[in-house]
Amino acid sequence: MNASKTAPWRLIKGLSLVALLGLGACTTMSKEECSVARWDDVGYRDGLAGRSMGRLDALSKACAEAGVRVDAQAYVRGRDAGLQSYCQIPNATKLGLEGRIYEGVCPPFIDPEFRMRYQLGRDVFLAQQNLAGAEARRRALERALADAKTDADRRRARDELSQHDYMLARARDQLRNAEYNFQRYR
16 A cells, blocks of 8 residues: 555544544443443444444443443444444455454445455455564574574574575565555455
8 A cells, every 4th residue: 555645634534533443442331431321322433443243242241230221222223323434345455454353244245345355455464464573583583693602503593594584585475465466456
């Protein structure tokens, strides 16, 4: 993804979505939160975050312990409205690229495409993580070579570096392939 091509309004919209998603991040609510909650708003935030209906169960249990009943109909209405924004194809790739989890909450008519786009982004994310790990391991091996005290230690470190270079090249190839596949379907 080329950040220089992103229109400023898209950036603002994306940051707003991230802020809204952060609002619904906690898994339970306090007694005070339960008693003043607007369940349609809670559901909407959970829909925007792509949360499954299991969240309603967790909220119902937490609020029942506080003596408050969740308005499940209002929650579901709000969640459905939030899912309309969440279940957009551009969001699928964004979720994957961020390494976030898709809980399979989109409707059947969009789910296959959403999952495919999500997986393309997730493949790039995982390949980036793999490459970063391989690069960190190479730096550690280079330090071990620099710190080696004996010829045998240096030889071992060079051998390990040589073997690791193959893995590093493979990690770069995997990232290149994942990025190619991602760009192909954009």
